Amino acid sequence: MPYIQPGTKICRPDEVEEINIGDLVVVNNVLIKSENALLQYPPLSLISDSCKRVIESPTWVDGYRVRGDEKIIVETSEKIRMKGKIKVEDPKILTAYVLQKLLPDELEIEVSRTCINKEKGTKHYPILSINSAQLLTITKPFEIHICTDNPEITTYLKLLAYTIYYYISSSSDEL
Numbered sequence: 001m002p003y004i005q006p007g008t009k010i011c012r013p014d015e016v017e018e019i020n021i022g023d024l025v026v027v028n029n030v031l032i033k034s035e036n037a038l039l040q041y042p043p044l045s046l047i048s049d050s051c052k053r054v055i056e057s058p059t060w061v062d063g064y065r066v067r068g069d070e071k072i073i074v075e076t077s078e079k080i081r082m083k084g085k086i087k088v089e090d091p092k093i094l095t096a097y098v099l100q101k102l103l104p105d106e107l108e109i110e111v112s113r114t115c116i117n118k119e120k121g122t123k124h125y126p127i128l129s130i131n132s133a134q135l136l137t138i139t140k141p142f143e144i145h146i147c148t149d150n151p152e153i154t155t156y157l158k159l160l161a162y163t164i165y166y167y168i169s170s171s172s173d174e175l
Contacts, residue, residue, distance in 0.1 A: 011051035013044040013102055016155050021068035023048040025162040038039040043098045044159040058118040064166035071143040072161045075112035082133050082168050095163040099156055100163040115147035
């Protein structure tokens with residue numbers, strides 16, 4: 001649980017433009033004094049120099065610090081258009097539900113053809129899906145695959161991917 005100094009900057013998930021090494025992805029709700037008020041920031045918020053809102057008092061934040069050696073792969077192979085509602089496949093990843101609420105109820109995106117109809121028992125463990133396509137999966141050796149390069153949701157999916165490292169890093173010897 002990192003300690004955050006005054007003067008550090010924070011942004012909500014829908015304000016994130018880039019994620020850099022050293023940034024902190026928030027995993028649990030956090031109450032922060034900013035703009036002369038106590039404001040609640042949801043999971044998937046980002047503490048980064050690239051954000052605009054300044055944190056005015058010190059606080060502890062439950063989150064994952066981006067190291068730069070995480071294996072997050074954005075699939076860009078041949079795509080097929082999918083339409084539907086995002087489904088959380090793993091109920092233990094609570095931040096996936098936050099992402100589900102941030103996105104529209106009905107989503108139409110292009111998904112990598114390699115992520116469609118993955119058979120159970122393959123090395124891909126689904127976290128999010130849309131219809132028969134996986135949107136975000138974990139594989140062994142430990143990699144996170146984002147199955148779309150759609151700019152509207154890729155940043156959200158990357159934020160989610162970093163929070164998965166938070167959940168897994170304390171219980172995995174593979175990192």
